[in-house]
Amino acid sequence: SSSPGNSIPAGLNPRQREAIAYLDGPLLVLAGAGSGKTRVITEKIVHLIETCDIKPHQVAAITFTNKAAMEMSERIAKRMASASKGTPKGLTIATFHSLGLRMVREEAKTLGYKPGFSIFDSADCLGIINELSGTTDKAKLRWLQTTISLWKNGLLSPKEAADAAKDEEEVVAARVYCEYANALHAYQAVDFDDLIRLPVTLLQDNAEIRQKWQDKFRHILVDEYQDTNTAQYRLLQQLTGVRASFTAVGDDDQAIYGWRGADVENLRRLTEDFPQLKVIKLEQNYRSTGKILDAANTLIENNPKLFPKSLWSEHGPGANINVIACAEGEAEAETVVMKLQGHRFEHRAKFSDYAILYRSNHQARVFEQALRQQRIPYLLSGGQSFFDKAEIKDLLAYLRLLVNDDDDPAFIRAATTPRRGIGTQTLATLGRYAAERQISLFAALFEEGFAAQASSRVVQPLREFGEFINRFQWRAQRESAADVFPDILAAIDYENWLYDQEESRAAETRWGNVQEFHAWITKKSDDDGKTLAEIVQTMALMSLLERRDQGDDYDAVQLSTLHAAKGLEFGHVFLVGVEENILPHRESQEAEKLEEERRLMYVGITRAQRSLHITWCEKRRQGKELVPCEPSRFIQEMGCEAATSASKTVADKSTSTAKLDFLKALLQKNNSGDATA
Ligand code: ATP
């Protein structure tokens, strides 16, 4: 449907076309849910490459999740004139973190890292913070970790953090931050926040490298811009430079990552930092029917407005919103599954048209159970990542150690899993020696000084382990990771160890995961030609779950947290557990946090295309007791009534169909000539 010389499809509205064609400077597309922002990004990439003669490697698109990146790749591949060739080679579609990883990798030397540097996950980092702070109090540890992370995302150095500390607690945290930063460097490791922070500081301080990266990308496109944090914003600024050739799209009403340091202020800051910024608003929603959209609009009006906007739809009013009160949690799950089945039958829909969305991961369990009972296929996203599973982390520790033997957390895990005569006492002795000498555990175990100090009962098993790692390091430098991996499994007798640990069904599942892991490594190394270091680093950012449901035609109900559902759409949505203390969350009662919860609810509602069910429970089990619950205030705020289970019916006070029809007529008049699909 595109004419030569112009790859913009006729179906897009004038604002969208304008956003796609605009190349004179920085552009912000600010618009509500389902208005075609992500579509603008995809089409603009195609347009840049096919019409503007920009090479794929000069374009970078930044998405919020790996999954979104993969979906975008696929969509672009389908849209290109040369569709058979897939996604254009060299085109960057990445998250901020994977782009950052690429930069740290390419500039590792300047940053003082070896190519095989480790990426520590949250658990690794928590372990280090635990050691440095001497705190075992879990809540305190989490607070320290969050505080340090927020400082890093705010681009504060340990010194700046210390200067800015407001109380004794923060002074202590700043000290831990400083030691933590030193420890990471000693381990040749970075954490997730470093993947953004390091590139930013590097580009800031090094004009030559900055120029190199600025020359690399002619245009950068950022989706979900409202959820960028300060460091990410700076990275974008550094990468685009004075030319400032970028397209950011976002919706301030969908900013839901404030708790992770994202700041909607970055939207406003754009307008200040780039006086030449062009802003385009999109107001037609292509996703949802009128009543759903209306409820979303009504709800979000309860938040103070940063940028006022209104959304309308041409889809007609559609079905009423169903609010269902349930007696308690299990009844809720059963009700949802029953309604879903009935609805699916009635509408001849597929399972994959349905999503069950909830506030927190743990809420999924009862729904999984109910779906299984009814033999309904489902996919769980936003839950535990594949790479967070114990068996995968065990084996990953070996691989990490092969590429970076200074990686102490990997050393500790590999040396003790499976057990090989290295206990906590042994590790403590080695740890003391390594700390004195300021070297890694691996380096310490080979030193004569250590052998002189410790008994042979301590030294012997450590040396054996060290030599084991050396042998495999030697092989890993010469052979494909796909070949080395099964030999490690055999050498540590991992399968038998799993069956010794667990009852056989659980062990079977774990062993299945190990095999899937092997398959994944094989694909990466043999098909994609990645080195072991690259594979290990990529792994830290990837979740196989995301990979698994990618491009899948698997017909399954989607179970997802609201956070993980951002940007997605489903024919029919069940929003569950819509109660006070859940949504809004118990810990989010102060004004600003409450607003973020409201935006989360807005995100949930606007995922639905044709129908929306909302459920809440009158009681929930807490320990042994059934505790009474209240329907979320958001139900009322969206203009619905929280029916009780006694009345068991639908409540819907939507009144604006007339208003919508009026708007529709008006806009059709003004937009004549603007073809809409
Ligand atoms: P969100 O804020 O939830 O991320 P969004 O603004 O990114 O939403 P998209 O996902 O791009 O919205 O679009 C929503 C739906 O509308 C998609 O199915 C998309 O293909 C469709 N769409 C977008 N623009 C048009 C258009 N001009 N005509 C018809 N359909 C459109």
Ligand code: MG
């Ligand atoms: Mg989007």
